Amino acid sequence: xxxxxxxxxEHWRDQAAALPGDTARRERALEAFLAEGxxxxxEEDWKYTSLAHLEQAxxxxxxxxxxxxxxxAVERHGVPDLEGPRLVFxxxxxxxxxxRLEGRVPGLTIESLAQVLGEHDADEALDxxxxxxxxxxxxxxxxxxxxxxxxxxxxxxxxxxPIYLLFLTLGDAEAMQLVQPRVLIExxxxxxxxxxxxxxxxxxxxxxxxxxxxxxxxxSRVTHYRIQEHADTHAQVASLNARLDRDAALxxxxxxxxxxxxxxxxxxxxxxxxxDVELNGLYFTRGTSHVDNHTRVDHLAPHTSSREDYRGVLAxxxxxxxxxxxxxxxxxxxxxxxxxxxxxxxxxxxxxxTKPELEIYADDVKCSHGATVGQLDATALFYLRSxxxxxxxxxxxxxxxxxxxxIARLGIAPLAERLSSTxxxxxxxxxxxxxxT
Amino acid sequence: xxxxxDLHARIDGKDILKGLSLxxxxxxxxxxxxxxxxxxxxxxxxxxxxxxxxxxxxxxxFCGRDLLALAPEERAREGVFLxxxxxxxxxxxNNVYLLKAALNAIRKHRGEDELDAYAFMKIIREKMQLMQMxxxxxxxxxxxxxxxxxxxxxxxxxxxxxxxxxxLLDETDSGLDIDAxxxxxxxxxSLRSPERAIIMVTHYQRLLDHIVPxxxxxxxxxxxxxxxxxxxxxxxxxxxxxxxxxxxxT
Ligand SMILES: Nc1ncnc2c1ncn2[C@@H]1O[C@H](COP(=O)(O)OP(=O)(O)O)[C@@H](O)[C@H]1O
Ligand SMILES: [Mg+2]
Numbered sequence: 180x181x182x183x184x185x186x187x188x189e190h191w192r193d194q195a196a197a198l199p200g201d202t203a204r205r206e207r208a209l210e211a212f213l214a215e216g217x218x219x220x221x222e223e224d225w226k227y228t229s230l231a232h233l234e235q236a237x238x239x240x241x242x243x244x245x246x247x248x249x250x251x252a253v254e255r256h257g258v259p260d261l262e263g264p265r266l267v268f269x270x271x272x273x274x275x276x277x278x279r280l281e282g283r284v285p286g287l288t289i290e291s292l293a294q295v296l297g298e299h300d301a302d303e304a305l306d307x308x309x310x311x312x313x314x315x316x317x318x319x320x321x322x323x324x325x326x327x328x329x330x331x332x333x334x335x336x337x338x339x340x341p342i343y344l345l346f347l348t349l350g351d352a353e354a355m356q357l358v359q360p361r362v363l364i365e366x367x368x369x370x371x372x373x374x375x376x377x378x379x380x381x382x383x384x385x386x387x388x389x390x391x392x393x394x395x396x397x398x399s400r401v402t403h404y405r406i407q408e409h410a411d412t413h414a415q416v417a418s419l420n421a422r423l424d425r426d427a428a429l430x431x432x433x434x435x436x437x438x439x440x441x442x443x444x445x446x447x448x449x450x451x452x453x454x455d456v457e458l459n460g461l462y463f464t465r466g467t468s469h470v471d472n473h474t475r476v477d478h479l480a481p482h483t484s485s486r487e488d489y490r491g492v493l494a495x496x497x498x499x500x501x502x503x504x505x506x507x508x509x510x511x512x513x514x515x516x517x518x519x520x521x522x523x524x525x526x527x528x529x530x531x532x533t534k535p536e537l538e539i540y541a542d543d544v545k546c547s548h549g550a551t552v553g554q555l556d557a558t559a560l561f562y563l564r565s566x567x568x569x570x571x572x573x574x575x576x577x578x579x580x581x582x583x584x585x586i587a588r589l590g591i592a593p594l595a596e597r598l599s600s601t602x603x604x605x606x607x608x609x610x611x612x613x614x615x616t
Numbered sequence: 617x618x619x620x621x622d623l624h625a626r627i628d629g630k631d632i633l634k635g636l637s638l639x640x641x642x643x644x645x646x647x648x649x650x651x652x653x654x655x656x657x658x659x660x661x662x663x664x665x666x667x668x669x670x671x672x673x674x675x676x677x678f679c680g681r682d683l684l685a686l687a688p689e690e691r692a693r694e695g696v697f698l699x700x701x702x703x704x705x706x707x708x709x710n711n712v713y714l715l716k717a718a719l720n721a722i723r724k725h726r727g728e729d730e731l732d733a734y735a736f737m738k739i740i741r742e743k744m745q746l747m748q749m750x751x752x753x754x755x756x757x758x759x760x761x762x763x764x765x766x767x768x769x770x771x772x773x774x775x776x777x778x779x780x781x782x783x784l785l786d787e788t789d790s791g792l793d794i795d796a797x798x799x800x801x802x803x804x805x806s807l808r809s810p811e812r813a814i815i816m817v818t819h820y821q822r823l824l825d826h827i828v829p830x831x832x833x834x835x836x837x838x839x840x841x842x843x844x845x846x847x848x849x850x851x852x853x854x855x856x857x858x859x860x861x862x863x864x865x866t
Binding site for chain 1: 664665666667668687688689691692693697698700703704706707708709710713714716717718721722725757758774778
């Protein structure tokens with residue numbers, strides 16, 4: 180057993196009793212995870228993304244952070260000006276003074292998992308959607324997560340204000356922390372919620388292993404944001420697992436602007452006619468960062484639809500991976516699945532591996548996919564220069580515009596503005612580009 | 617103002633301009649007509665500095681300077697403006713910000729102060745009125761989702777704001793209905809001035825009913841094969857380019 184797995188076993192021994200919820204279930208998950216270990220590049224799904232550097236890392240479950248330190252970090256990283264409820268977690272622990280839950284909407288429940296596990300049905304509500312055999316790191320989350328959020332909307336409840344979940348990781352020089360955000364979103368028939376998961380951090384190396392589950396009952400709607408702005412010392416693995424019933428709709432925005440090694444899995448199951456998912460993604464990789472997005476949409480019923488548009492901007496010596504899988508089950512006739520992945524390479528040393536994967540067992544389907552890897556459009560570049568803009572500004576502007584098309588779809592102005600500003604900050608000549616926004 | 621001497625240009629190994637010569641002075645409006653594929657857009661793009669063309673021989677002098685030695689943005693700042701035959705859609709780059717950046721880049725080059733927001737908007741509003749464009753165009757992406765006619769109007773709006781010395785209009789009339797053509801023509805006419813030269817590339821003579829040129833050139837097979845006054849355009853209209861090719865013996 181390697182050092183990482185050993186350290187996990189020790190933590191289990193010392194801290195299992197303090198973890199909220201059903202200990203037996205946690206233990207089963209831990210044993211299964213320890214038996215399998217971390218995924219390796221020998222596995223097809225992990226071919227391009229190595230977690231080998233973590234095998235010898237002794238991980239620590241984080242202890243409490245002082246309130247002053249937590250509040251100062253929230254101030255630095257949180258998105259200001261967002262209306263609506265919020266839960267804030269720093270190193271996996273809820274920071275009540277930073278949360279805002281007043282002005283509750285009847286039928287909408289937003290809870291800290293640590294507070295509700297062990298009560299009612301909360302334990303059984305977990306692990307219902309995630310395919311644990313495929314997303315093995317989710318088992319580690321189930322075994323050792325410390326806290327997270329549960330969002331529930333009862334029948335017909337429609338909420339406008341986004342629910343903001345901030346997960347902050349403050350890396351520590353003394354020990355590499357394992358921070359495991361956990362989110363569960365459940366919408367009853369006809370309900371509608373918007374949830375922003377904002378994952379960010381600073382400081383020394385840390386490992387973040389997040390799991391989100393979404394269960395959408397017939398006719399309900401979930402708009403979900405996963406905004407990742409980790410420090411360039413942080414490794415992050417996340418899986419988003421959703422099940423959509425008849426006429427349910429899910430829109431997912433996946434934005435990656437940080438992290439050293441990042442792996443995101445999205446798995447959406449469309450289980451009844453009319454279910455619809457839209458996946459909207461942007462990754463901007465720089466330096467030596469590595470961002471891997473694997474998405475999988477299972478069309479398990481006829482008349483289901485999916486649209487996916489992921490874009491990447493790669494700079495420096497960074498690397499990105501995109502793998503978009505669409506599965507169409509045998510009886511799933513009349514489905515529509517469209518996918519595109521476009522990448523801009525800003526340097527000669529960056530690298531992208533992009534692969535669509537279609538597995539279709541029905542015959543009456545409309546599917547399309549396309550991937551591009553390229554440089555900026557020469558005609559657009561000439562157009563801008565012919566208006567007097569110098570070449571660097573024109574290039575920066577077109578790069579920004581490429582990313583901005585994804586950001587423009589976010590629909591929440593304070594969030595979009597914040598991300599636009601971050602993207603500009605990552606481009607050369609950012610001061611000049613700011614004049615354009 | 618502009619002296620093109622025996623210009624030969626090629627792209628991808630194909631000769632397009634084959635010894636083209638042309639002179640235009642400040643205050644003049646020239647029309648260039650010619651069949652499809654003659655090299656009209658190539659000439660316009662070469663003058664504006666599009667990369668990818670190989671200049672085999674010849675020279676272009678603009679206000680006493682070697683135009684071909686300048687980068688596209690330097691040409692723009694010196695006062696060359698190209699209204700594109702196919703204006704580019706650039707989603708994510710705001711129309712009004714582009715106008716502002718372009719105007720300020722040119723002003724800076726001329727040694728003038730950058731305009732503040734108020735002074736800038738005053739100019740924009742005035743020019744938009746001239747082009748009968750709704751203010752909503754300003755906050756859209758550059759040409760994004762514009763109809764063909766709206767794109768052409770937007771090109772002339774940019775020209776009106778930037779006030780170039782030399783304007784190259786590449787088929788600004790194509791795809792316009794008669795009302796839109798009048799708006800565009802009024803826009804162009806309002807910019808006629810003793811300090812400015814305008815070259816209009818067009819396929820049809822109908823634009824010339826609205827913007828009356830001083831000189832009409834016929835460009836065929838990479839060369840100016842005939843120049844004359846306005847009546848040349850009418851003759852072309854009546855007899856077609858075949859007549860011309862026979863007339864000049866090509
Ligand atoms: N990138 C290119 N590669 C090869 N040939 C080109 C290219 N661009 C234009 N041409 C050719 O150059 C000729 C002149 O084109 P153009 O200048 O657009 O003509 P016009 O504007 O007069 O219709 C045409 O035969 C066209 O096919
Ligand atoms: Mg042309």
